[in-house]
Amino acid sequence: MKVIICGAGQVGWQIARHLSGEANDVTVVDNNPDLVRRATDTLDVQGISGFASYPEVLDRAGARDTDMLIAATYSDEVNMVTCQVAHSVFGVTRKIARIRSQSYLQQMYSDLYRRDHMPIDVVISPEREVAEAALRRLSAPAAFDTQSFLDGQAQLLGLHLDEDCPVLDTPLRQLTDLFSTLRAIVVGIRRGTRLFAPEPGDQLFADDQIYVFSHIDDVDRTVEIFGKTVKKQNRVVIVGGGNVGLAVAQALEARADRVRVKVIEKSRACAERAADALERTIVLHGDGLSMELLAEAGVDRADAVLAVTDDDKTNLLAAVRAKSGGCPFAISLVNDPTLLPLMAPLKIDAHINPRATTVSSILRHIRHGRVRGVYSIGDAEAEVIEAQVLSTSTIAGKTIREIDFPEGVLVGAVMKGDKVIKPDGSTRIEEGDVIALFAMAADVPEVERLFQVSIDFF
Template sequence: MRVVICGAGQVGFGIAERLAAEQNDVSIIDSDARRIQLVTEQLDVRGIVGWGAHPDVLARAGIDQADMLIAVTLHDEVNMVACQIAHALFNVPTKVARIRAQTYLAQEWSDLFSREHLAIDVVISPEIEVGEMVLRRLSLPGAIDTVSFADGAVVAAGVICAEDCPILNAPLQQLTDLFPELHATIVAINRNGRTIVPSGMDQLHAGDTAYFVSQADQVERTLTLFGYDEMPGQRIVIAGGGNIGFYVARELEKRNPQARIKLIEHDKERAQAIAEATERVLVLNGDALDHSILDEAGVGEADIMVALTNDDRINILSCLLARQIGARRILALLNEQGYAGFARGLGIDAHVNPRQITVSRVLQHVRRGRICGVHALLDGSGEIIEAEALETSPLVGKALRDLNLPDGVRIGAILRDHKVLQPRGDLVVRAHDRVVLFALAERIKRVEQMFRVALEFF
């Protein structure tokens, strides 16, 4: 696949890294020559210095031969114009744009991105995507990563196995007999930095991070079996009133009438605007690293402190201060990939990575075959994928035990007629089933082939 990416920031670099590793032909555009130098030194991609909204720059990047344009610069307007030019002048089949300003996404302007107007095929809003991820984390204490599939019917979640985890040191194939109430399938294990796709004979060890797939209404019960039985917190302090912090506060106010929400925002005008736009959110104007402001926000009695500023260091430090003061749980927004392990070592319960979330959304539209959803895990070492099995798929008509799936692939759940089915050995896959599975990065091409339209791809 030939792809042109506009923007070589964290998101653009992350997308280019994944696509180049999968042997796609990638060109990346950025107005910053230093960024282009860095990306071309580290990745096997073509770099072009210039503005992605200029036709001549797009032409130099090979847009006339591209299958897809992905516009993820920091400027919405550049992204939109780049997509329009790719459509009007170069007839690019698929155009993806990152749109951050919520006014463009308002319901009353829903026709803006139609083919008759701006001709953008896929609009990605990082603030909404990340905000929803934060809200899922708040609703599922104990999970370090959560994502929904199959229109919300299936959830994949990650959990750290503590020393007292009840299901340690037992073969996975015996867990159903030992714990009949376990309605989940463990699809991946991260042990000492290495990602494992387990077989039935594998066991969980203390310190492992396990990823399981479950019916949505069984996730809390599954977390309990891992030793996490906390109720969602009702006393919530949010540090940062940017687009993500405001979205989370406003949605919490709507979805959880019992929640007591306090928000700390450094900018006085922004704090005032949030106070006027919400009804039950107590907004404090101050610094999230100021001990007196944290005390005023009641962090010592908070069920959870959520740090959502634009600065990773402030997020980490404010969470550590909150923990020291007495917050029961802490969650941080971390943009830098390398901070994740560092933050966990400091005792931060969970983190959200906006780049990983945005890259996952883009990959959903890059993947070939009938791919419905994608979420990258564990620094890109694997993906949870939702795909539809067509009549020509080699999966259809066979019991799962007879599928002979490649190593590095494990099915977690199947959705059939709005019903979630666990992947038992005698279950026969039918046409139009939606399959949720985990695949190591090096097996993703094989997964795409399993869900393509025609048999000649095999």
């Protein structure tokens, strides 16, 4: 497949890495020559310097015979015009655009993206993706990372193991014997700086960060087995009343269980806009780093604080201050991956990476039917892949123990029809089954080959 990716920032680079690794013909376009050079030096891609919306630039990038264009520059308007030019001038059949501004995304204007108006096939809103990620974090407060798979019937949970975890020093195969009815599998372990897919004889130790696949009905029990307390989030303080904070507050207001929310916003204009849009939520105007304002918002009585301003350092410090003020659980929005090692020393419970959520969303829309979802772990160190088994796949008709998976791959859950099961070595994989598996980054191309998805995306 021939793909043009417009924008060579973190999102564009990650998409290019994924697609070029699957032997696709990828061209990256950016008006910053340094970003283009970084992409061509580190990835098997071609690079074009120039403005992506210019017809001659797209022509040089090969738009006349490309299969797909992904517009992920920093400008909504450039992304939209790029898709229009790709459609009107070059007849590109599939166009995906990243659009941040909520003004372009209101439901009443949805006709804007029809083929005879602004022809964009898939619109990705990073802020909506981040808001949904924040809501997932709040729904599983014991986890530092969480993502849904298999039509919402399976959940990936990232759990940090404390000294009082009751299953420390227990081999993983013994956990299966101890909790035979538990539909959960440990698929990844981060020990220090090393992330790996464990063997059945591997033990769990204090300070390990583990990734567990759990059936949605067994999430609470899974969390408790690994020493975490299941607690409902009744009171939430949100630092940052921009688009993300507002979307989260509105979603919490809409819940039937009546979560009490308070929002702190530094910008008066944003605070007034949030106050007008929210019905039951209290909006406080001021600095989220102020201990006095955090105390006024009631962080000592809150179940969680969510720091989602547009500044990473503010989010980290606001989370630290809220924790010092008595809040038991803090989530920070962090764009810069180099800041993530600070999470543990600062005792911040969970983070949201906007770029990772956007990349995962774009990949989910690129791959139709065969690979249904991709979720990036850490700094692109591993991926969780949800894929459907084709009749032509080499794994169809085999049991899991008969399949020659790479060492860094573990199957976390299998969906047969509409039923999700916990797999073991004797589980037979049939045509039409959907598998969710954990794969180290180096093993992803081999996983793609096993599922035979790279030759047929559509």
